[in-house]
Amino acid sequence: MRLLLPAVLLASVLPAAPAQAAAVQTIGTGTPASCTSQAVVKAVAKGGTIRFACGPKPVTIKMTATAKVRNTSRDVVIDGGGKVTLSGMGKRRILYMNTCDRAQVWTTSHCQDQATPRLTIKNIGFADGNSIGRRAEGGGGGAVFVRGGRLSVSNATFTRNRCEASGPDLGGAAIRVLDQYKDLPVTVRKSRFTNGTCANGGALSSIGVSWVVVDSVFTGNRATGSGANPARSGKPGGGSGGALYMDGNYFTVKISGSTIRNNRANEGGGAIFFVSNDDTGTLHITKSKLADNPSLGFETSGFPGIFFKGKGKPQITR
Template structure:
């Protein structure tokens, strides 16, 4: 949360105290647009939407932007052939139906599902990140004074291809997702994320940073991350060439993560380079990798975990790898035991029916 946001929440807490002591009134609480206490409000309905009217030309960036912004269950009608929609302004989903706080009439969104039907490619053109959501973004509507703990909105991507997203500069005029940012295809803070049967190619973020990461996907404080049946290739960032999690529990299953690179150097005390394929840094959050192939990814100079990098700073988190292959990854300067493709610090490392170099 920015300094400006923090100041507004300090004002909110002062208002709540005044109300509890009988000093103020509800009218006082909303004067001048100052946030009030949590206002009981019904969630917004999940609306079905269709982008396009049967032709490729009708599937415009403008129509997609408007649909995604206010959530719902979104599909495409772009004709029988595959289409590519070039994104020039990062797609985003607000936390409420009108992007205003609940005390200003905003109804919390519970779902944003985007299903490409296996025919839609979203391209950042090498210039912008493709998608951004943030429970602590003020202009999206705050749901509570602890926006970092909000998990009302479920974001789901299905049957899509994300290519050439670039999160190097972040989203103009919006908060960073934290920890230096990242996520050339998907950048999220808070709420929940599910990715199904999707492809991520040649997405990038900042080249060098101690914490920033996720050439394709960056999640910070997201309460549930589930990735299945998806492919990641040619993605690059300072850490976590394909996927980077900061304090977000993850489940990665039946996926292929190959040919991605952590481009930083010097590891965490320098400018990154950890996690050529997958990167996790957090506390007691657990990560599970199952039936997944992680190969030919590369750590940066001085970095570790060329395939998988996992650090639980309070040693309270568990990494589970089952039925998976983590081999042929390169560039690591440090690793765990005899497994060069893996670096792990945490409560428990569980490996079963897997091959790890």
Template structure:
């Protein structure tokens, strides 16, 4: 194995412009050279050492001809009401909030309507942070939710809507009050296709206990034809004080979903449940997958050009928890670093990765320790 050079994470601390549905505001950020490096407090998007190839379908979507524009050129015009309305209409969504970065505080999640548009692309232009303000989930899509309109008789396996979030930050999402669709502190998705490109996820939380709940930042189910969720050049946590938290899968969680994670950074995420799955006697369950929680049947987890460090668990898989109920899934890790993750047990092959001993795993040009 070849050790990858450890990148330098720089945290910039500046005052961000905060805009909510009530238009409460503070002063905006000053101009920056590359908005993706610092649209608000926190580390940049992506693994600075990541150099894995990005397939065309995993790249950013073209939003040069948007269908919806949130805002009219001023920070005050970029409200959660405007964003919720734009997501309900669907299509390609961009923001016009002025030249300075802004944080839009949400008081409810924006919800995709399944019959509004087959493509839903949300592009923050590197200047927008959507904040759940510690009170609400930020974004929701569910092809099997009747309230969001059914479009096919096979809602669990349909190719649309195809949701992409890109060049945007999700912070302080909180789904702990959700009961029916739990998990996914920032984003909850079922059905269609889902992709994350050039995004950052900071301090999102979901329910803290339970054997099957998880995804402090993101929770996903039922992708079309088991095609993967792409996570490209994105950061979950990235520095102390920015990590995401949930019962399982401190950063991301899924059931029966494949993931391809490219040139991304997962640090300081925590699975805070305890007792595992199934829950041990006299425990609430959970606590597995400090960064990534994969459960279900046939699925593939690909980690390419990515770094998983200083994630933490109470139960199993301080970096990755991967359990295929029918033992048909597999893991691929290339050009990546997985080390210095904390806690857990049950490591039959590699430290910090909990999996069945007969799960195929292919590791190349990576360090796992």
């Protein structure tokens, strides 16, 4: 049994799900001023479904602290209702979940492969997140950092997020993911990633993690490092994956109905950098458009904007 708190142990013998799994929290009382960073941080730590009542117009909540998921939560659903943007103000990461971080309660010795928390982000924006200087777990994740549990994203926007400007293997100006339960994929649906900058992965980045990306748009993102990975002599490293940077051994990336346009990498893969170190990983792209994604260093012949090292070749359909 994972959880050590007596109340949780007691609840585990009951047929009903834990209370926080079903809890619904509402941030705000109907006005923009009532929707605060403090309320967001508190709600995310408590878990359950989080909704917003900030008035009839779109609102930006300026985050004065990073919202952190507690690992005792089963489900955390952040639903902005299509009207809320969380802003890191160019100063901080916006959202953090790490099942191996003891400060967020360490619930199992198998922290890298636990089923919960399940984090769902939907109908919300993340703008001006910044994880520069946050090098724990290798850094990255300017707006959102996730390790362990499960992550899904739908109908979300990520704008002007950033992380370290150089360095090998770190990345993900919008989202950085390490580990998912049973190696199940991160899902991203109907989302937009714009003008992110990071050493690698101007939008998404992961190590050993699979992805399913559907009906999404990536534009204006930049991989700003130089020297690739491992870094060439005299260079700080990075610069690959203008939009997407994926590394590891076996993993899969499936992209469908999406547009990846006007992204850029100083090194490899102006659109997508995909390296499966043991050549077992696969990349599938279906009914999508990739255009004007310059790779200033290198890319795979015949696949503009893509650097691929994996099983066979990238599988491209329509």
